[in-house]
Amino acid sequence: MRWLEQHKAPGQGGGEKVSGSREAGTPTRLDVLAMLHDGAAPIHGDDDDQIGPPSIPSTLKNWAWLISEHRGLVYPERSDVAELAHWLLLHVDWATSRPWIDDMLGEIGALRRWAHSLAPWAVHVQELVGPCPYCDMRTLIRVSGERYIECDGREEVGGCGGLWTYEAYEDHVAALVKADKRRKTRKVEAKTKRGMAS
Numbered sequence: 613m614r615w616l617e618q619h620k621a622p623g624q625g626g627g628e629k630v631s632g633s634r635e636a637g638t639p640t641r642l643d644v645l646a647m648l649h650d651g652a653a654p655i656h657g658d659d660d661d662q663i664g665p666p667s668i669p670s671t672l673k674n675w676a677w678l679i680s681e682h683r684g685l686v687y688p689e690r691s692d693v694a695e696l697a698h699w700l701l702l703h704v705d706w707a708t709s710r711p712w713i714d715d716m717l718g719e720i721g722a723l724r725r726w727a728h729s730l731a732p733w734a735v736h737v738q739e740l741v742g743p744c745p746y747c748d749m750r751t752l753i754r755v756s757g758e759r760y761i762e763c764d765g766r767e768e769v770g771g772c773g774g775l776w777t778y779e780a781y782e783d784h785v786a787a788l789v790k791a792d793k794r795r796k797t798r799k800v801e802a803k804t805k806r807g808m809a810s
């Protein structure tokens with residue numbers, strides 16, 4: 613549950629950051645506008661691959677509406693993107709028990725990727741040496757300003773896309789170091805025994 617909740621945060625960040633890029637002076641780009649404004653369904657190509665950027669407000673509204681319906685809540689009709697993102701975060705714990713949680717996280721993750729590809733924000737990325745606790749690949753990165761360590765899930769990198777707190781990562785590395793020490797100790801013991809036997 614917590615793991616899924618952590619997935620949610622970057623999507624929210626993406627939404628806010630795109631708003632920022634608009635202020636930075638790219639208001640005439642249609643693709644950026646498409647993300648910032650309410651839109652119909654995302655544009656799909658022949659093979660159903662999405663070829664146009666999804667609308668941030670529409671995507672968030674769709675999920676807020678779904679959650680409101682399911683939970684018998686008043687749909688936050690007048691909320692702006694930041695408020696919607698906050699509202700969704702309040703219900704993430706509940707949403708993680710729903711069968712559509714993967715779709716929700718997938719769509720919100722896509723918002724962030726689209727936003728970054730259209731208007732990349734300057735980021736400081738630190739690559740971490742320890743392996744990912746989940747997929748075991750050395751693909752962990754820490755992006756400045758983000759609360760979590762991320763397993764780089766871009767296709768060319770091949771990580772699992774998981775998010776980790778720094779504490780969880782450190783615990784994992786500590787456990788690996790410990791296990792490695794144990795293994796080495798066992799090797800030494802084995803050698804010593806062989807040495808005694810001969």
Ligand SMILES: [Zn+2]
Pocket residue numbers: 744745746747748749751763764771772773774
């Ligand atoms: Zn991973």
